[in-house]
Amino acid sequence: MKIVVAMDSDFEYIFKHDHHILENLILPKIRNKEIYILKNQKGSNIGWMRYGYFWDNTPFMNMIWIEEQYRGKGVGKQAVLLWEDEMKQKGFKLVMTSTQANEEAQHFYRKLSYQDAGCLLLENEPLEIILTKKLI
Secondary structure (H helix, E strand, O other), X not given: OEEEXXXXXXXXXXHHHOOOOOHHHHHHHHHOOOEEEEEOOXXXXXXXXXXXXXXXXXXXXXXXXXXXXXXXXXXXXXXHHHHHHHHHHOOOOEEEEEEEOXXXXXXXXXXXXXXXXXXXXXXXXXXXXXXXXXXX
């Protein structure tokens, strides 16, 4: 497995697969190095991870998605740990993410030492759990 920073050439892949981001935000996020592409050993794309900044000062992982056949094999963990390490190298002491309460991802993040920090309740949506992790 290989994790690389997305390049302009990854635009189509992200646009086609990530339905939770506005099209006009993809290239700026690529150019700001805020999207990672996950690749299998043959070099084929198997997922992505993207982030932004909560309150414009705290790295917030917005999305990690991995193709079904690669889930549960450490790919997500490897991507998150790489991202955390890069955020630490940039001088950040805290990172954040969130997941819906009806998703299994909350258990994944807790195993990686993320702690509940609050929640958000939007109309007609499941409870969104906000999680944080101190980078040591």
